[in-house]
Amino acid sequence: xxxxxxxxxxxxxxxxxxxxxxxxxxxxxxxxxxxxxxxxxxxxxxxxxxxxxxxxxxxxxxxxxxxxxxxxxxxxxxxxxxxxxxxxxxxxxxxxxxxxxxxxxxxxxxxxxxxxxxxxxxxxxxxxxxxxxxxxxxxxxxxxxxxxxxxxxxxxxxxxxxxxxxxxxxxxxxxxxxxxxxxxxxxxxxxxxxxxxxxxxxxxxxxxxxxxxxxxxxxxxxxxxxxxxxxxxxxxxxxxxxxxxxxxxxxxxxxxxxxxxxxxxxxxxxxxxxxxxxxxxxxxxxxxxxxxxxxxxxxxxxxxxxxxxxxxxxxxxxxxxxxxxxxxxxxxxxxxxxxxxxxxxxxxxxxxxxxxxxxxxxxxxxxxxxxxxxxxxxxxxxxxxxxxxxxxxxxxxxxxxx
Amino acid sequence: xxxxxxxxxxxxxxxxxxxxxxxxxxxxxxxxxxxxxxxxxxxxxxxxxxxxxxxxxxxxxxxxxxxxxxxxxxxxxxxxxxxxxxxxxxxxxxxxxxxxxxxxxxxxxxxxxxxxxxxxxxxxxxxxxxxxxxxxxxxxxxxxxxxxxxxxxxxxxxxxxxxxxxxxxxxxxxxxxxxxxxxxxxxxxxxxxxxxxxxxxxxxxxxxxxxxxxxxxxxxxxxxxxxxxxxxxxxxxxxxxxxxxxxxxxxxxxxxxxxxxxxxxxxxxxxxxxxxxxxxxxxxxxxxxxxxxxxxxxxxxxxxxxxxxxxxxxxxxxxxxxxxxxxxxxxxxxxxxxxxxxxxxxxxxxxxxxxxxxxxxxxxxxxxxxxxxxxxxxxxxxxxxxxxxxxxxxxxxxxxxxxxxxxx
Numbered sequence: 001x002x003x004x005x006x007x008x009x010x011x012x013x014x015x016x017x018x019x020x021x022x023x024x025x026x027x028x029x030x031x032x033x034x035x036x037x038x039x040x041x042x043x044x045x046x047x048x049x050x051x052x053x054x055x056x057x058x059x060x061x062x063x064x065x066x067x068x069x070x071x072x073x074x075x076x077x078x079x080x081x082x083x084x085x086x087x088x089x090x091x092x093x094x095x096x097x098x099x100x101x102x103x104x105x106x107x108x109x110x111x112x113x114x115x116x117x118x119x120x121x122x123x124x125x126x127x128x129x130x131x132x133x134x135x136x137x138x139x140x141x142x143x144x145x146x147x148x149x150x151x152x153x154x155x156x157x158x159x160x161x162x163x164x165x166x167x168x169x170x171x172x173x174x175x176x177x178x179x180x181x182x183x184x185x186x187x188x189x190x191x192x193x194x195x196x197x198x199x200x201x202x203x204x205x206x207x208x209x210x211x212x213x214x215x216x217x218x219x220x221x222x223x224x225x226x227x228x229x230x231x232x233x234x235x236x237x238x239x240x241x242x243x244x245x246x247x248x249x250x251x252x253x254x255x256x257x258x259x260x261x262x263x264x265x266x267x268x269x270x271x272x273x274x275x276x277x278x279x280x281x282x283x284x285x286x287x288x289x290x291x292x293x294x295x296x297x298x299x300x301x302x303x304x305x306x307x308x309x310x311x312x313x314x315x316x317x318x319x320x321x322x323x324x325x326x327x328x329x330x331x332x333x334x335x336x337x338x339x340x341x342x343x344x345x346x347x348x349x350x351x352x353x354x355x356x357x358x359x360x361x362x363x364x365x366x367x368x369x370x371x372x373x374x375x376x377x378x379x380x381x382x383x384x385x386x387x388x389x390x391x392x393x394x395x396x397x398x399x400x401x402x
Numbered sequence: 403x404x405x406x407x408x409x410x411x412x413x414x415x416x417x418x419x420x421x422x423x424x425x426x427x428x429x430x431x432x433x434x435x436x437x438x439x440x441x442x443x444x445x446x447x448x449x450x451x452x453x454x455x456x457x458x459x460x461x462x463x464x465x466x467x468x469x470x471x472x473x474x475x476x477x478x479x480x481x482x483x484x485x486x487x488x489x490x491x492x493x494x495x496x497x498x499x500x501x502x503x504x505x506x507x508x509x510x511x512x513x514x515x516x517x518x519x520x521x522x523x524x525x526x527x528x529x530x531x532x533x534x535x536x537x538x539x540x541x542x543x544x545x546x547x548x549x550x551x552x553x554x555x556x557x558x559x560x561x562x563x564x565x566x567x568x569x570x571x572x573x574x575x576x577x578x579x580x581x582x583x584x585x586x587x588x589x590x591x592x593x594x595x596x597x598x599x600x601x602x603x604x605x606x607x608x609x610x611x612x613x614x615x616x617x618x619x620x621x622x623x624x625x626x627x628x629x630x631x632x633x634x635x636x637x638x639x640x641x642x643x644x645x646x647x648x649x650x651x652x653x654x655x656x657x658x659x660x661x662x663x664x665x666x667x668x669x670x671x672x673x674x675x676x677x678x679x680x681x682x683x684x685x686x687x688x689x690x691x692x693x694x695x696x697x698x699x700x701x702x703x704x705x706x707x708x709x710x711x712x713x714x715x716x717x718x719x720x721x722x723x724x725x726x727x728x729x730x731x732x733x734x735x736x737x738x739x740x741x742x743x744x745x746x747x748x749x750x751x752x753x754x755x756x757x758x759x760x761x762x763x764x765x766x767x768x769x770x771x772x773x774x775x776x777x778x779x780x781x782x783x784x785x786x787x788x789x790x791x792x793x794x795x796x797x798x799x800x801x802x803x804x805x806x807x808x809x810x
Binding site: 016027028029030031032063064066067068071075077078079082085086091092093095119120121122123124125126127349350351352353354 | 472473474475476477599602603604605606607655664665700702703704705706751753754756759769783785790791792793794795798799800801802
């Protein structure tokens with residue numbers, strides 16, 4: 001036992017308190033660098049938009065549904081955040097399964113629970129199973145970041161990127177997915193229309209028109225939550241009272257719309273710059289468009305901005321290897337929307353430290369994902385295989401910097 | 403309910419004030435601090451104040467603190483909190499029959515709970531009856547949770563988020579103790595109301611035994627008519643310390659309603675070990691517990707809800723000064739360290755075979771000043787690491803907590 005005088009105790013306490021105050025900031029966890037995380041709002045939001053962003057953040061990441069608050073009875077996940085940890089890509093644990101549609105004539109298994117499999121159920125209910133004869137495909141949850149920028153690209157710009165007949169003969173024939181949209185959606189200004197159908201731009205097959213469409217479907221199909229927009233229970237297909245308010249749905253839409261775009265890390269690194277050149281040289285940039293611009297948006301911070309998503313939001317035939325036999329809208333079973341590559345290097349931070357890439361997460365590395373490209377991307381894959389090991393490393397370093 | 407409790411407590415306090423009792427008549431019942439005391443004695447071994455020869459004694463404790471915590475660089479700022487005020491009231495109904503109740507007001511009056519309200523009837527040292535709202539004796543913290551006894555502002559995560567302290571229910575049971583020269587043996591066993599399906603249907607988004615605490619109806623009726631068995635056996639060597647082994651288990655789901663079978667009976671089972679010891683010479687106090695929780699989940703339920711949980715804590719408290727300080731005889735300054743861990747979901751993903759994470763670890767160095775044994779000033783630095791289900795980079799929470807807790 002140590003014996004200290006009263007004076008010593010008082011002096012020691014004062015010194016300890018002062019030291020503590022000085023050390024205070026050093027002992028606190030530091031905020032992660034902006035370019036190391038995917039969440040956070042775009043710059044330039046108004047105070048009102050910031051408040052709505054925060055409300056949406058809580059609804060998206062913190063609100064967990066239970067049977068008492070409307071979960072299920074069939075569901076895939078209990079909250080939005082379950083599938084999008086840190087607003088990043090999902091994990092095989094939260095993979096969605098869609099089934100029942102093989103061509104553009106529509107889903108033949110809607111009465112059997114299609115198009116989405118709810119493979120989980122609250123207690124005392126049996127979850128869905130894929131009906132006999134139905135083809136299906138697994139969809140990894142996508143990252144949420146920068147969605148507002150993608151949403152604000154004009155239809156005209158997307159159509160300018162499309163080349164459905166491959167008129168330029170480069171082997172790439174991107175095309176929009178023309179979809180029938182629900183009545184509750186507001187049509188974009190200057191929207192393109194073809195046979196009463198509109199251009200879809202979100203989802204693996206580009207089958208969602210906008211972020212409201214995507215959000216309403218996710219509440220209903222992923223969590224079994226009915227809204228005024230989609231008031232049907234996925235278990236008995238009966239109309240029920242809304243289990244989430246319109247305000248919450250809109251807050252979530254605004255949250256998704258105003259999440260910042262991923263920030264590229266080490267863009268000045270010579271290997272990254274060399275990798276970027278190789279990316280263009282071997283033809284990847286024909287679909288993974290490096291630069292796009294937004295049109296006018298109701299959110300000023302998103303209006304007329306140039307951004308780097310590395311996608312064209314169009315459908316491309318990816319070959320038989322990625323043909324799951326299931327489709328949505330006018331996409332064929334082998335056609336997939338070009339996924340944005342921004343944020344690719346941060347994927348592992350939301351996928352438990354490991355990559356799960358491509359539409360169903362089957363690729364465990366970037367290189368494996370490239371090598372699984374086929375169809376329209378066949379030439380680019382061949383060119384990648386012909387690169388030296390050093391150049392392959394540079395290309396992957398560039399992709400990881402996004 | 404809240405209102406009537408508040409009125410009752412106000413009446414108790416104001417009536418004692420209005421009565422203007424001569425302080426000479428107030429007699430403080432001393433806390434026993436001998437080697438015969440075990441965790442199971444904690445509920446009665448508290449400083450009570452008795453008025454004259456009235457057969458009623460009152461007591462309680464309060465906890466308040468300041469904290470500044472930051473999560474990944476984002477802080478809610480400076481917070482002053484009144485964590486809880488607890489009132490005890492005990493009464494000797496007759497020889498060998500006594501009653502004790504413990505009312506707890508948490509976070510102001512956000513939560514008001516009757517934590518304990520039972521009649522004890524002593525038949526023999528090894529055969530005593532206890533009935534009413536009893537504290538389920540799982541682990542040691544649940545039995546011995548009074549704030550002034552601890553050097554840390556926060557209760558242990560594993561004890562509150564896994565077990566869940568403080569956990570009490572209506573029921574009946576037996577308890578007893580036996581002494582030999584060096585050894586003390588004690589047991590408690592109760593049948594009470596128990597858990598409900600909130601443990602797998604809650605806003606925590608994980609298996610959570612504490613979620614059942616929200617069901618206030620458990621003091622009125624059992625969720626499924628199936629009793630919860632809680633039992634503990636503990637042994638203390640007078641010079642070495644105490645080891646306890648406890649079990650709690652029962653059916654948590656509504657398997658039958660109106661005679662119709664809805665589901666099979668799904669059990670929750672918990673096993674805990676606890677120990678405490680004071681090392682000779684340095685008088686270092688070591689205290690800890692570890693628990694394992696097993697929950698029978700429906701096959702089609704989400705893996706987000708774990709069928710196994712585990713966790714525990716260890717506290718090491720080292721007195722460094724024990725002397726007269728500021729006119730307090732026998733005041734003590736301690737340094738202390740807590741290490742704690744709670745894994746909410748032990749298992750592997752079916753889809754990948756990879757580990758399911760969802761765990762928290764924390765380390766808490768502390769310094770405390772005890773002017774008397776019944777009061778503590780404590781300063782903690784807390785650092786926590788939270789990993790989500792998938793095992794993504796940990797969220798770090800850290801900060802300072804300075805608090806006071808005292809019996810009164």
